[in-house]
Amino acid sequence: MTSPRPRRDHQPSTPVPQPSASHSGVPFVVCRPLLLTSDLRPPFSRRRAIVHPMNKIGVTYHPKSEAARSVAEEIRRRIAATNVDVWVASAWDDEMREEHVAESDLVICCGGDGTVLRAARAVIPHPVTLLGVNLGRLGFLTEITPAELFERLPDVLAGAGRVETRAMVQTETLRAGEETAQHFHALNDAVVGRTAIGRTVQFTVRTDDTMLGSYRADGVIIATATGSTAYSLSVGGPILHPESREIIVTPVAPHLAPANSIVLPEGSRVEVQIAPRQSAILSVDGEPDQDLAGGDVVRVRMSQHTARFLRLGPPGEFYVRVGRRLNWLTE
Known part of the structure; x- marks a missing residue:
């Protein structure tokens, strides 16, 4: 022994x-x-429940970015083709969000970190998971690019990934x-x-x-x-x-x-x-x-309240993302 x-x-x-x-x-x-x-507790992400398949998804975009609006519409089109309930709204459209957010499993945010920050406050008090699509400059909160999202969308709809909880x-x-x-x-x-x-x-x-x-x-x-x-x-x-x-x-x-x-x-x-x-x-x-x-x-x-983020990569990816944004690492 x-x-x-x-x-x-x-x-x-x-x-x-x-x-x-x-x-x-x-x-x-x-x-x-x-x-x-x-x-000394294990990181939160290792103790999170598995993400479930999505039944209703929201897509928000920065209203002053035509690129963000275009990506949001393409995401809506692709999700609608799978018969999953989907809604689209400007990040500044409080009325639209309030109408749909309580029943949503996921909100996809198209823009920069500011769009994600606004969404994190907007979903309170509902435990809605967020996924950031980076069309901004820094992207500390945004997880993937539009091209990566289109490639991984079937996995997202099936419930792939892990939930990262932020205070x-x-x-x-x-x-x-x-x-x-x-x-x-x-x-x-x-x-x-x-x-x-x-x-x-x-x-x-x-x-x-x-x-x-x-x-x-x-x-x-x-x-x-x-x-x-x-x-x-x-x-x-x-x-x-x-x-x-x-x-x-x-x-x-x-x-x-x-x-x-x-x-x-x-x-x-x-x-x-x-x-x-x-x-x-x-x-x-x-x-x-x-x-x-x-x-x-x-x-x-x-x-x-906390902010819940859908992450498709390993937990250590945060350090890589920070290192690249701060020029500690090369691409």
């Missing part, structure tokens, strides 16, 4: 970030950009201590930023009632693992595994303080409070905008 392995507590491979002090006396937390995962965050705003009626869900990030070019905004950041820092900066990004390859990455934030459930907090161009990120564990609550006599804007996944005034608090935490 094999003797059991000695128990080994899970410890991070790098030192836990420690508070420091900047030259201005403002506290900040140093965190080197790292590729992190939540814990989302939700925001709520407190004004004079009371919650406002505006609540948003984000797949990428929530950003509290300045109202005009050439100005900064002063704010404090707390997590679970603990002060992280007080900043005068262009803004702060609170990002999901999906958002770790978006705006957060452009200001030096770390890249997380796509199914991680940590939250990244990154100040944008802070004055007299390093712009280091901090990665918070699942379940954390982040609060950004605007300083008195200041003004700011809350942007969620790049839209919509909410005006903020001095004293307002934006609270960000993990959403109960």
Whole structure:
């Protein structure tokens, strides 16, 4: 009989970030950009149920892209020929989506990452799976090209692939201590930023009632693992595994303080409070905008909703896709 392995507590491979002090006396937390995962559990994608055959499929497209519209119509034509129920709508056609999305098994998004982000919010609260077709430029969220989709369409209709589940965050705003009626869900990030070019905004950041820092900066990004390859990455934030459930907090161009990120564990609550006599804007996944005034608090935490993506390749393909987009790898 094999003797059991000695128990080994899970410890991070790098030192836990420690508070420091900047030259201005403002506290900040140093965190080197790292590729992190939540814990020792197997990746979510290995534990997902097998995708079932499709009974109803939606196709959305970016309304300002004639190429996206053309591809969407061709997808509709090919699906209709198989006697599967299919509908087509502009990504901005909220009425059409609301009419059909609840009964849909899959929504195919033709465009760029922005089209996919919009679809991820639009299908809430229904557990509808998304498949992104890349007609944009970056394509971190889009899975395949139009030609690849046409080739694999019979497999998709038969239920091939795996479901990759992405965490989302939700925001709520407190004004004079009371919650406002505006609540948003984000797949990428929530950003509290300045109202005009050439100005900064002063704010404090707390997590679970603990002060992280007080900043005068262009803004702060609170990002999901999906958002770790978006705006957060452009200001030096770390890249997380796509199914991680940590939250990244990154100040944008802070004055007299390093712009280091901090990665918070699942379940954390982040609060950004605007300083008195200041003004700011809350942007969620790049839209919509909410005006903020001095004293307002934006609270960000993990959403109960998730985004489900149909993936036709192996889990490791994420790293290849990121490597190619960032020129770490050649095509």
